[in-house]
């Protein structure tokens with residue numbers, strides 16, 4: 031008998047949810063940044079190992095919403111928590127102990143699914159400073175890979191018996207256009223400074239997968255005219271570097287197929303606070 035089920039990776043911003051998804055799946059699917067709030071939409075990653083298929087969902091960090099985009103991110107995270115069969119609740123080991131998930135997520139009642147407490151970034155805590163955790167807690171590091179197998183063993187016990195939902199070879203369920211737009215955003219987090227990445231959204235206008243090289247035309251939206259100038263940079267230097275970084279990421283996920291990426295920068299005034307804009311960008315449930 032096989033086992034198969036959904037596991038949400040949940041927790042506050044920047045605790046290492048997306049990094050863990052990538053480490054478990056063995057492929058860079060979810061965007062990662064030292065800046066918090068990089069994940070805006072859930073990302074699904076699959077791992078099939080022996081008799082078990084793990085369907086992981088990386089979720090946006092649980093935060094106190096300050097504008098409409100935050101509300102959409104929080105709603106997406108709560109939905110992912112609600113839909114999961116097991117909740118992996120992540121918190122940095124250096125900030126032990128984790129407050130209850132129900133407090134962090136401001137849940138009215140405890141979630142239905144069992145919760146596994148996962149303490150992340152164990153490599154940042156020296157052995158002499160390690161707290162004594164509960165036996166059911168998992169300590170892990172995506173840098174050293176400590177604890178990844180232990181986590182899989184704990185999750186496996188909590189997954190229902192049943193047939194696999196996906197082909198064991200598959201790693202992702204979302205379309206390439208989604209990953210292309212996310213990787214452009216990841217490049218924006220890398221190349222732009224301070225608060226600017228938070229004002230950036232990406233829309234794929236055209237994606238010709240049959241073409242050689244694969245042709246992608248995308249728009250980077252910012253909120254103000256002054257931001258547009260910074261994203262383009264002197265003589266187009268910044269947008270060029272951003273595009274090159276994004277293209278390399280997309281090519282890797284496409285199995286080293288060549289990509290031609292055409293990037294435009296446009297202003298969509300205050301899109302983070304604007305419901306129709308959020309819908310159009312795929313952030314708000316329509």
Ligand SMILES: Nc1nc2c(ncn2[C@@H]2O[C@H](COP(=O)(O)OP(=O)(O)OP(=O)(O)O)[C@@H](O)[C@H]2O)c(=O)[nH]1
Nearest residue numbers: 043044045046047048049063064067068069091172
């Ligand atoms: N040293 C160390 N750093 C880590 C580890 N896991 C993640 N990080 C770093 O922590 C930062 C945040 O990682 P993310 O995976 O983007 O965190 P997240 O929880 O997805 O963040 P949001 O999407 O913003 O909620 C990045 O700089 C990662 O490289 C780890 O195990 N060890």
Ligand SMILES: [Mg+2]
Nearest residue numbers: 047048068069
């Ligand atoms: Mg993330």
